[in-house]
Amino acid sequence: MEKVSDAERNLYEALRKYPVLIHKNFCLFHAGERGDDYFDIDRLTCNPSIQRNLIDRFKEKIDALEGEGMRYDKIAFIDKEMGPTGAIVLASALSQILEKEIIILRLQKNLRFDHVKVKGWIKTRGEYPLEPNESILLIDDVITTGTTQKKAIELVERFGAEVTGIVCAFVRRNEAIDNIRGVKKVDFIDTIWTYDELVYLGYMLPNPQMLLSENFAHKLAGEVLPENVAGDVGGALDRDIDEIISKMLEERNVTVEDDVKQGLKNLYLSSVMYAIQSSGRA
Secondary structure: OOOOOHHHHHHHHHHHHOOOEEEEEEEEOOOOOEEEEEEOOHHHHOOHHHHHHHHHHHHHHHHHHHHOOOOOOEEEEEEOOOOOOOHHHHHHHHHHHHOOEEEEEEOOOOOOOHHHOEEEOOOOOOOOOOOOOOEEEEEEEEEOOOHHHHHHHHHHHOOOOEEEEEEEEEEOOHHHHHHHHHHHOOOEEEEEEEHHHHHHOOOOOOOHHHHHHOOHHHHHHHHHOOHHHHHHHHHHHHHHHHHHHHHHHHHOOOOOOHHHHHHHHHHHHHHHHHHHHHOOOO
16 A cells, blocks of 8 residues: 555545535436446535645646656646536646646537637647647546547547546546557556545445455455555455354345355445445535
């Protein structure tokens, strides 16, 4: 487990206290997918102190990618057609901190021509904000399927420029990052939070597939403890929960398959963690 910065710690506290993660019976994401959870970054960006922590956390991620070899000339933000305002609210502050020019990518269907889909600073009349061979860092709030980000990358590429990295606040599906890397050859991608991580820590409720396929006790220990002790603690926690679930099944004279039992153990632990996190929520 890496050392937790002040910005990261403060943002976790914000997730616990404020309705950033919204659970409904039905949500329609910007990518067109359906689900029962919603990440609203506006609840973070509209508060000045929380926004400051979010900006610091984005910069930490960007600095780390630069340390791995990522290079970029400008930073790009997506102008959302619907849903939360998104990371575009952070454009001015990040531009000043990173000392990079801003590009705004407008993916709305009613905009027919590429030259009106890209907004930014130009030196002289007739030029475009994007120039051939420029390297662009795309900053966004949520990656669900990766479709929106791929459209943004394709727009940048039509000007002869290249997206060399992506940093976002929340990734709903890990496979979306793999898809972007594979299809668009973007090697440097990072996120502040993932769906899996927030589930293990109790900030979000798990989907049925996760309940049956993971071991939440070990995953939780891996998220919050150093690697050299996480295995032992995770094992001990798993045994304790196994005893609770086994006793519950025995009292009810119920026999289940191992994967179902694991799902019940995961459900028990995730429910406890979610209740703890929700107890301080506004």
